[in-house]
Amino acid sequence: MTTSIELRADPAVQYLLRLGDACLILGQRLGEWCGHAPIVEEDIALANIALDLIGQARAVLTRAGQLEGRGHDEDQLAFLRDERDYLNPTLVELPRGDFAFTTLRNAMVATWLKLLWQRLQASGDAELAAIAGKAVKEARYHQQHAADWLVRLGDGTAESKRRCEAALAALWHYGAELFDDDAVDDAAAAAGLGPRSSELRDEWQAEMGEILGAAGLAMPAPVPFRSEGRRGRHSEHMGYILAELQHLQRAYPGGVW
Amino acid sequence: MSETTTRTEWPLWEVFVRSKAGLDHKHCGSLHATDAQMAIQLARDVYTRRQEGTSVWVVRSDQIIASDPGDKDMYFDPMEDKVYRHPTFYALPREVDHM
Numbered sequence: 001m002t003t004s005i006e007l008r009a010d011p012a013v014q015y016l017l018r019l020g021d022a023c024l025i026l027g028q029r030l031g032e033w034c035g036h037a038p039i040v041e042e043d044i045a046l047a048n049i050a051l052d053l054i055g056q057a058r059a060v061l062t063r064a065g066q067l068e069g070r071g072h073d074e075d076q077l078a079f080l081r082d083e084r085d086y087l088n089p090t091l092v093e094l095p096r097g098d099f100a101f102t103t104l105r106n107a108m109v110a111t112w113l114k115l116l117w118q119r120l121q122a123s124g125d126a127e128l129a130a131i132a133g134k135a136v137k138e139a140r141y142h143q144q145h146a147a148d149w150l151v152r153l154g155d156g157t158a159e160s161k162r163r164c165e166a167a168l169a170a171l172w173h174y175g176a177e178l179f180d181d182d183a184v185d186d187a188a189a190a191a192g193l194g195p196r197s198s199e200l201r202d203e204w205q206a207e208m209g210e211i212l213g214a215a216g217l218a219m220p221a222p223v224p225f226r227s228e229g230r231r232g233r234h235s236e237h238m239g240y241i242l243a244e245l246q247h248l249q250r251a252y253p254g255g256v257w
Numbered sequence: 258m259s260e261t262t263t264r265t266e267w268p269l270w271e272v273f274v275r276s277k278a279g280l281d282h283k284h285c286g287s288l289h290a291t292d293a294q295m296a297i298q299l300a301r302d303v304y305t306r307r308q309e310g311t312s313v314w315v316v317r318s319d320q321i322i323a324s325d326p327g328d329k330d331m332y333f334d335p336m337e338d339k340v341y342r343h344p345t346f347y348a349l350p351r352e353v354d355h356m
Binding site: 042044048 | 294302
């Protein structure tokens, strides 16, 4: 077994890990649909989205490693950190659920990522701006694909509507975390790296409101609950996903294709 | 496709992909989708994921009128011995060689 790497606590690195880990963990979760989606065409679509997200994670983690300055590459960052050093929002690590759950989560995350990538195109970090320029096209499609499905399911049969409402009840309050600011956001905004988390809240609410409205679904009221994955405090599901994600690199250190 | 089939099964769509500007759309396969919008998206995901396309057409398979395979000898075989329909029986000017 390879021991975990130690990370330098740097706000710019943490800002990038929050983004890169969101892509990495959701990509891993979506990969679980491979061979299990309701139809073969959607199976391929979900795998495509998962691979887009893994690609984005690779680029962002590579940049995070460069900014950290300790020679950690994308693989070390993806596979050799301890659970508390992953800074993805809790939302993306929750088990994949049924198709309504996955569709709603994809809509929530893709809408958030699209808005974030749009802003990051103007990042003071030229590398991050270039990554964002490519990723925003992918995120736009992910959002449209998920939103179209959500409208079909929400406005579909009694059963599909029931499942969407159950997904909303289970997932919605995990979205709040995406828009909470802390010192990492302050540092990123001050350095011109990217927007504060809270700056995306209103647009996200508006776009999600439009999607849910078209789907005939009611947006749940805000609750005080806050998940804290972006601060490294994860749900009980995170350990299992990391065990699967990290197994090969831990068992065969430095293994490559 | 009959009414009963469409009620329990998603309609079939034929997919045409244009590989680059200037070329024509080529038939490349089919897929099931509930409506045109979903058919376009799934066609993009299934048939252009390796950079095969710059444009996609879809059309419902039941909207295509095809010739009957049973008519093949009547329709197509008579053309076998009509080589004079190929423009190969006159000399080309040297300037337009390699046609």
